[in-house]
Amino acid sequence: MVDHGFNKTKADHCVFVKKYDGGDFLILLLFVDDILIVGQDPKKIESLKKALSKSFATKDIGPTID
DSSP states (O other): OGGGTOEEOSSOTTEEEEEOGGGOEEEEEEETTEEEEEESOHHHHHHHHHHHHHHSOOOOOOOSOO
């Protein structure tokens, strides 16, 4: 995840944060073979999902909450 600009948190080694100018951020949580992406900007989330799909096989099951 570091290759994608994320920093691992000190509190939990499965939580990564990427901060953007202007205060925007993405949080990525890893658990075994699952990833949860949290953020305010849908375009940034989509961009991350595309980048990750280039590194390994992914399956998007959609949002956790509507």
